[in-house]
Amino acid sequence: MNRTKRLALCAVLTALALALSYAERLLPLGLLIPLPGIKLGLANVVSLFALCFLGTWPALWVLLARVFLGSLFAGNLSGALFSLSGGLLALACMALARRTRLSVYGVSVCGAAAHNVGQLAAAMAVMGTAAVWSYLPALLVAAVGSGLLTGAAAAGVFRAFTKDAQLRAVMDWSKR
């Protein structure tokens, strides 16, 4: 793909990921499941898309830009540590999972579970205690639910991109 086109697409994806993670904060998910650290993780759809359509490195740059800008907007850098460790582990696991015969749903669940494990690892580092791991069961159960939901969103996007001729052109760029 042309470098300019790729840069533009990465920028659009970063903006989309930021908008999605902001938009999902409007969902009162905390009322439904009163546990800290539970969210839908729609930004993971962007990671998954970048990973499959652009490759591992562009996906990493989009992730880093999203975490940096997101924490800048939110105004706290300790939040960046949690998003970064979660996001990096999620990306790594999804990069491995997409080489298996799992569908978009399975890859998405892998990403969600890895994201939560990464966040707990960061929490353990910040708090200096292993007690935070008692949250792991609840977070893993939540990851299956949110992973399947964001997987459904990603599956819709993927289906559209393989059917629509104009959208498929985006994919054809990435082959060059």
Added chain:
Amino acid sequence: MTLPDSKLNRRDLVLCAAVLLCAAAVFCALLAAGGETGTVAVVLRDGTVLARLPLDTDAVYTVEGTYENVIRVENGAVRIESATCPGEDCVHQGAVSRAGGSLVCLPNRVTVTVEGAGGTDIVIG
């Protein structure tokens, strides 16, 4: 470029089941580790022990920091009674009394861990 299939297949369900099994296994391990009644609540901030509160004596302990957590020991259990942090997730966690149980306040980087008579009970997931 090969894309992952966009239809849910059997392998995905096996993966979901495996993740849920992992969750159940960790949960059971934590239950087994935390079976005995706790004797002391250890208050940590940034990994430093601030206080050790015996559970058989009613007490109130306030942690100052970025925010403020009021920790109350009552009837052999410990809970965070009030907090000035935005989410107050720690308050919603309720009371813990068993060894291995814990309360966590991420914004203030405070944890309260209940230990049993056997001394330090480190719970690893």
